Amino acid sequence: MKVIVAGFPKTGTKSMNWALTTLGYKVYDFPENVYLLQKEYKKMFHDGWCAEDLQKMYQGVDAVVDTPACFFWEELAKAFPDAKIILTMRDSEEEWLQSMKNLTAAAEGNIAMRLVDTLSYTQWKTKRNLMNTMGMVTMGWQPQSFFARKYHLNEQMLKMKYRAHNAYVEHAAPKDRFLVYKCSEGWGPLCEFLGVSVPDIPFPHKNKAGSMVAEALATFPVFIRMQREAMAATALLLAGSSVALYYTVKLGPTEVCRCLGNGLVNGFDSAVTFFKLK
Structure with missing residues (x-):
């Protein structure tokens, strides 16, 4: 220095x-x-x-x-x-x-x-x-x-x-x-x-x-990388929102909520089983 x-x-x-x-x-x-x-x-x-x-x-x-x-x-x-x-x-x-x-x-x-x-x-x-x-x-x-x-x-x-x-x-x-x-x-x-x-x-x-x-x-390379991360996150959010909107219109809000709830419960059960096996 x-x-x-x-x-x-x-x-x-x-x-x-x-x-x-x-x-x-x-x-x-x-x-x-x-x-x-x-x-x-x-x-x-x-x-x-x-x-x-x-x-x-x-x-x-x-x-x-x-x-x-x-x-x-x-x-x-x-x-x-x-x-x-x-x-x-x-x-x-x-x-x-x-x-x-x-x-x-x-x-x-x-x-x-x-x-x-x-x-x-x-x-x-x-x-x-x-x-x-x-x-x-x-x-x-x-x-x-x-x-x-x-x-x-x-x-x-x-x-x-x-x-x-x-x-x-x-x-x-x-x-x-x-x-x-x-x-x-x-x-x-x-x-x-x-x-x-x-x-x-x-x-x-x-x-x-x-x-x-x-x-x-x-x-600055680090700021360019962060902008790419932000753009990728924005694209994922837009894609997820589009999918959610599509199925909400197709199946109805109640059915979509029920499917999401089941998915969360199944995901939680899988995580618990995984960590028990570990």
Whole structure:
């Protein structure tokens, strides 16, 4: 591990991902942290961790950005004592909060994301195993109900968490390997801190106004897989509904209910017999 980006989500983390990737670093961002390391982070939130756990998790990875890694920046810094620490920030906590609200609004308004949230097994499992717990512990984020249409943002809690996080990082980070950075500063301070040459391309500015939601759905492999799961689930639901409607019209509601009831009873009896034989 060479670089630990300790800044909260919506402080330019997607821009940092692209910038560090452009500079030749292998970066783990939110999708890699949450979906590839889901079991490891679940264990960390429930049972704790040690330096060896983090070293194993990020073996071969050059840089980490975004949640949940940013909340473990200090532990990562101890596990990788040569890694440089970058605290990305916005100009104000109000600007940061508005950016968070833009992101949730973009997610709420994206039909594909709503389908993924409701019908993707991968997303359902990830929320159950990690994301709901992580949101509550790190940012006071209320878990959504299954059919929730809007994210619940406790704005006062979020600002307090943001303020406390930034203050602690500035206080506790080793000064000889620490940089406070805003993406609006461009390549200069970042490349000087990392000791690398400035690329001959503009500094990337990603995820403006929550635009990363649509981009992630279109380009990130894990989100593409979840969309396929949601589409498959939708097709099964439509097929099942069509079959149920056909037999309801053909046989009548009473007969259909009787057949379903018999099927459930027979299925239960078969399961009991199976487990007795086991």
